[in-house]
Amino acid sequence: MSITMHDVARLAGVSIKTVSNVINDYQHIRPETRERVTAAIEELGYRPNLTARGLRSGRTGVISLIIPDLRNAYFAELADAVMRAADAQGLSVIIEQSGADREREIGLLGGERKQKVDGILYSALALGEDDAYILNDVDTPLVLLGERIFHGPTDHVTMHNTEGARAATAHLIALGRRRIAVVGAHRGEVIGSAGLRLVGYKQALDDAGIEYDDRLVAEVGGWFRSGGAQAMRLLLESGVEFDGVVAFNDSMALGAMRVMQEAGLRIPHDVAVIGYDDIDETRYTLPTLSTIDPGKDEIAEVAVRFLVERIANPGTVIEPREHLAAFALVERESTAVVA
Amino acid sequence: MSITMHDVARLAGVSIKTVSNVINDYQHIRPETRERVTAAIEELGYRPNLTARGLRSGRTGVISLIIPDLRNAYFAELADAVMRAADAQGLSVIIEQSGADREREIGLLGGERKQKVDGILYSALALGEDDAYILNDVDTPLVLLGERIFHGPTDHVTMHNTEGARAATAHLIALGRRRIAVVGAHRGEVIGSAGLRLVGYKQALDDAGIEYDDRLVAEVGGWFRSGGAQAMRLLLESGVEFDGVVAFNDSMALGAMRVMQEAGLRIPHDVAVIGYDDIDETRYTLPTLSTIDPGKDEIAEVAVRFLVERIANPGTVIEPREHLAAFALVERESTAVVA
DNA sequence: GCGGAGTCCTCCAACGTTGTAATGTGACAA
DNA sequence: TTGTCACATTACAACGTTGGAGGACTCCGC
16 A cells, blocks of 8 residues: 555665654764664655544644635635645645524534644624533634624734724724714624624724714614615614714725615715725725735634644643734725815 | 544444444444534534544635635625535635735646645636646646636636627617727727627627727726726727727626716716726616626536536546536616617 | 344454563673 | 763554444254
């Protein structure tokens, strides 16, 4: 079948363990022996069997990334960033989609699948604070992403939701806009991206002495383009006036922009628009979309690093850590200054 | 540590092999024994160790999907479809990004990574026909996707590129358009999406008795939004007249649309536009984009099926198969009939 | 009550690797 | 000469599972 250590050992005239030692850079090996072994490895084209190594060591070299949906640009880009970060650590990534379904999100933590994996990056969308206890039952190292659960029992890497939304809103205010609509609220939600970002929006209004007007705040179920479009339709029908829009993600911003354009509104002339996430697409729409870059690369890099640390030190108890990535305001055409 | 078959065996008062037999649905087990074992499994919360099983059986239950870039919507959606299809077969998917870099595309076939995986779905973008021999050296079951290599030594699942482009072009002609520009050509390319789709374009012109005009055909390097935008800028600058655009993928179509709109052209009134791929986004742009649905789900489903068959029958020689997914014309606003 | 044909279950040996402990080999000091 | 020590290598047993061979038991017909 395939070449094993035994074959290499036989060819090099040493024991199988010596081959293992050479491969694992054991200190005490005569240079000559080492050379003979590496030559044999070369000649036979030997590759260590990762499954066997995994069985022996209990590691697989694979981590899983659980996300709601890869078709969502934000998560596709996050996955991309995670894969690059994992690659740098010599890890492979299995992606699992939960479809933002609570049952499935919980199920993915328990299933057999978990066995294939040294650790989990867990980006839940349907889970709530009350579900935090579930994370206790997971024996696999786990790093939580997103903003559904705070101060849970695991490491947590997320973004400056409130501050980002505040900066976005402040940016519109600085342009002179006073009637700023929100697309993507979840009324009553305290945490979660929607809750946190709404707080930031209110803070920015407060800072500028602008009164909060509930009629300007549009709820959206799923944060897709269609939701943004639908919310904007309702806003327009309601007759409430506005000259700025803060959308809680870019997809909704784009959906809303489409509806406004259909209705004959000019962006940014009549309405300035800003999104959140800095997905690639925002660079190419008409107009290009101003947005908040939440620091995806940093999130991925730190999350993988946390996970690797936990994987490398199985026994050790590490206090749950929290990391908030730096964000940045990205100014594009949709919030350009108009004459 | 964790619970093994030994624990279950001890609790159920049977041998470890009997536990294995129960789990693997071996025929001859007394119902009573089976019950005792399953009860023990239940009680202990036993899960088979997949690594050990993998070592014994030589299977890992993981396949890898090699694609250029997850940030590209087409590949993200393809990955999504593949993961669903794999899930249905109880397989996990490791995604590897090649960045459309030839070296890396080749390297990914050789690396240690391959060991973690029962089979490979291989969507190359930089490889050429001359590289087909590389596929011979791969001992892992492999199914090729895309259109860089035809009649290679492996199964191949792809789409009706030529027919799709022909239908797209014919659709514009049916609308009365006669000066139809192309965005995304690669001059001199015979196969590859660009080459095949250009053939379809020409066929449709031929069918309608329209003469091919080289000035209408815009080359694009990478098939991104920016490329489509750039190509359209050049087309407009060149002064050549056109009333229709066939873009060889949706991203380029959107980039081109953006430039046309900036230039004051109305879509579909002045120029009708059709893309290729049916990425989700096309449903939400302004105007919504007509396109060719290449049958991503079918591609994913068939590719996984082919791969699973090869994995299940290691010794057997199966003649390389070719599968072309059915495509569909999706009519949206960008090719609506105008008064 | 014995042979034979099931049926049910167990024992042993793998799969390919690595950790542990032990063994072998010189060199050098006592 | 012997003991000690550092280095270099090896034997063996795991990791948790499954395939194969075979053993024990039951049931049947004669």
